[in-house]
Amino acid sequence: MSLDNYLYLSAILFTIGAVGVVVRRNAIVVFMCVELMLNAANLTLVTFSRINGTLDAQVIAFFTMVVAACEVVVGLAIIVTIYRSRRSASIDDASLLKR
Amino acid sequence: MQPLLTIQGPEAALFWFLAPLSVAAALGMLLVKKAVHSALLLAWVMITLAIFYIAQEAVFLGVVQVIVYTGAVMMLFLFILMLVGVDSSDSLTETIAGLRPIAITAAVGLGGLLVSLLGRATLGREPIGLEIANNAGNVQGLAQLLFSKYVFPFEVVSALLITAALGAMVLAHHQRTNPRPSQREQAINRFRSGSLAGAAGLPGPGVFARHNAVDVPALLPDGTPAPSSISATLKARGDVLDSGQFQLDNVDTTVVEEK
Numbered sequence: 001m002s003l004d005n006y007l008y009l010s011a012i013l014f015t016i017g018a019v020g021v022v023v024r025r026n027a028i029v030v031f032m033c034v035e036l037m038l039n040a041a042n043l044t045l046v047t048f049s050r051i052n053g054t055l056d057a058q059v060i061a062f063f064t065m066v067v068a069a070c071e072v073v074v075g076l077a078i079i080v081t082i083y084r085s086r087r088s089a090s091i092d093d094a095s096l097l098k099r
Numbered sequence: 100m101q102p103l104l105t106i107q108g109p110e111a112a113l114f115w116f117l118a119p120l121s122v123a124a125a126l127g128m129l130l131v132k133k134a135v136h137s138a139l140l141l142a143w144v145m146i147t148l149a150i151f152y153i154a155q156e157a158v159f160l161g162v163v164q165v166i167v168y169t170g171a172v173m174m175l176f177l178f179i180l181m182l183v184g185v186d187s188s189d190s191l192t193e194t195i196a197g198l199r200p201i202a203i204t205a206a207v208g209l210g211g212l213l214v215s216l217l218g219r220a221t222l223g224r225e226p227i228g229l230e231i232a233n234n235a236g237n238v239q240g241l242a243q244l245l246f247s248k249y250v251f252p253f254e255v256v257s258a259l260l261i262t263a264a265l266g267a268m269v270l271a272h273h274q275r276t277n278p279r280p281s282q283r284e285q286a287i288n289r290f291r292s293g294s295l296a297g298a299a300g301l302p303g304p305g306v307f308a309r310h311n312a313v314d315v316p317a318l319l320p321d322g323t324p325a326p327s328s329i330s331a332t333l334k335a336r337g338d339v340l341d342s343g344q345f346q347l348d349n350v351d352t353t354v355v356e357e358k
Contacts, residue, residue: 003108003217009151013144016126020129046160050229059241066259074263
């Protein structure tokens with residue numbers, strides 16, 4: 001087995017996450033799909049760390065995890081705030097700027 | 100001369116066992132209706148990724164993946180899901196006409212592009228593996244890098260964490276637009292509103308001496324049940340018993356000893 005297979009898996013997971021961001025309407029599910037994309041990118045980083053024989057990519061994957069954690073905290077706080085004022089977690093409902 | 104990387108049989112078996120499962124779970128995340136099921140499937144994908152990290156000699160990242168993602172992040176997701184509750188946006192009907200075919204076409208394009216690029220790209224050398232880099236231990240190697248070469252990004256990330264915590268607090272903070280009514284104001288409102296019947300508090304549920312559970316309305320002096328003595332939630336659920344069966348003349352008064 002070649003290490004490329006990990007990269008293929010990562011590409012497939014990233015694509016599935018991207019489709020989820022476009023297709024799903026519940027803001028929380030959209031957010032989870034973003035998390036899936038970040039995780040897929042992390043798998044690529046870890047695989048390249050192994051291919052290159054250095055740990056730098058693992059440090060970058062670690063930073064990605066920290067940034068993802070921050071993003072989840074702020075994003076979920078925004079979702080809760082929107083839900084509190086509009087009583088809906090649908091991303092189609094938050095369209096006040098359009099009108 | 101660095102040793103070349105050979106992938107052992109067990110790792111290949113692990114990969115071919117777990118990779119289809121993780122792709123299936125990720126697809127299921129898109130297709131299931133309820134957000135909670137999506138969250139559980141995503142947790143499974145994250146666990147498989149953690150196993151892949153550990154298999155790829157990134158032990159620290161694998162453990163962090165389980166603790167941070169499967170533990171903290173997914174817990175936060177489930178918490179918010181419980182807070183927000185089931186919503187109409189869970190439905191899979193498309194609101195923008197033609198969105199789904201376009202999305203699937205674009206996804207096939209993106210996936211095909213990524214996969215074909217990966218298939219055609221060559222590194223020009225064999226993969227090295229992490230035996231040398233992990234010589235002193237994976238955690239020690241990461242710490243060595245983190246506190247020397249990447250110490251400035253590390254500090255910036257700490258600032259980011261503090262900013263995110265502050266931002267979440269500001270967003271979650273809820274300021275009252277009107278002051279909370281005092282006890283005195285509440286008492287005055289009770290006496291001035293509607294009737295005086297509820298001014299001293301609502302009657303408690305239950306029929307004395309016979310059945311005093313919360314699902315039985317109290318009896319008024321004329322023998323009719325008092326509707327205000329039971330909770331509106333129980334009424335809406337239809338969990339209210341008829342208090343007539345507990346009236347003295349209707350009750351079977353023969354005592355049966357319980358064994």
